[in-house]
Amino acid sequence: KIILIIRNPVDTIISWHNFHIRGNVPLKNLNIKSFLDDAAFKHVSDSVNLVEKIECLKKKFGKKNILLVDFNSLTTLKGQKQFLKKIFKIDNPKIKGELHINYSFSLLNQLYSKFPYIYRLKFMLPVSIIKNLKKILGFLFLKNLEYKFKEKANKEKIEYLNLRYKNEVNEYFQIKKEFNL
Numbered sequence: 001k002i003i004l005i006i007r008n009p010v011d012t013i014i015s016w017h018n019f020h021i022r023g024n025v026p027l028k029n030l031n032i033k034s035f036l037d038d039a040a041f042k043h044v045s046d047s048v049n050l051v052e053k054i055e056c057l058k059k060k061f062g063k064k065n066i067l068l069v070d071f072n073s074l075t076t077l078k079g080q081k082q083f084l085k086k087i088f089k090i091d092n093p094k095i096k097g098e099l100h101i102n103y104s105f106s107l108l109n110q111l112y113s114k115f116p117y118i119y120r121l122k123f124m125l126p127v128s129i130i131k132n133l134k135k136i137l138g139f140l141f142l143k144n145l146e147y148k149f150k151e152k153a154n155k156e157k158i159e160y161l162n163l164r165y166k167n168e169v170n171e172y173f174q175i176k177k178e179f180n181l
Helices: 009-022 032-037 039-046 050-061 077-088 106-114 116-122 127-153 155-164 166-178
Strands: 002-006 066-070
Touching: 002 050, 002 166, 009 032, 009 039, 009 106, 009 155, 009 166, 032 039, 032 155, 050 066, 050 166, 066 077, 106 116, 106 127, 127 155, 155 166
Parallel strands: 002 066
Antiparallel strands: none
């Protein structure tokens, strides 16, 4: 089977944007609209065209040979175990270790957008200092604040993306329905 992991287009784009912010995106692209309008990041907009990808796979391999998995189902250990059970027909798959979540703090990203000099400072300091500072701040208060305020912090971004990618979001939900996800 061909395994294709799909994700809500808005979440995908926010994730890509956060990824690029972590990796030193140009200051003008701290804003999501500028980021998406920059030709250098066209791959981000292209990544959410699920219908085109699925149709290509259906044509090449047949619908019965495609296994679609919703990304959100893989964000928990239980979901990962169910995925492994379905793929490998293992009754009780064992997963060693803990679930590692790779994320950006949306509150920090908002801070960077409002105060770009702080973002510049991030890349002037040694990586080890930045990583340790992020771990300490994350442990002390950012992680708790993130869970409470993430949607509120991203509200404008989410509204903009839901409008800009309305068709892709609708298609995502239709695909989930078609494949019983």
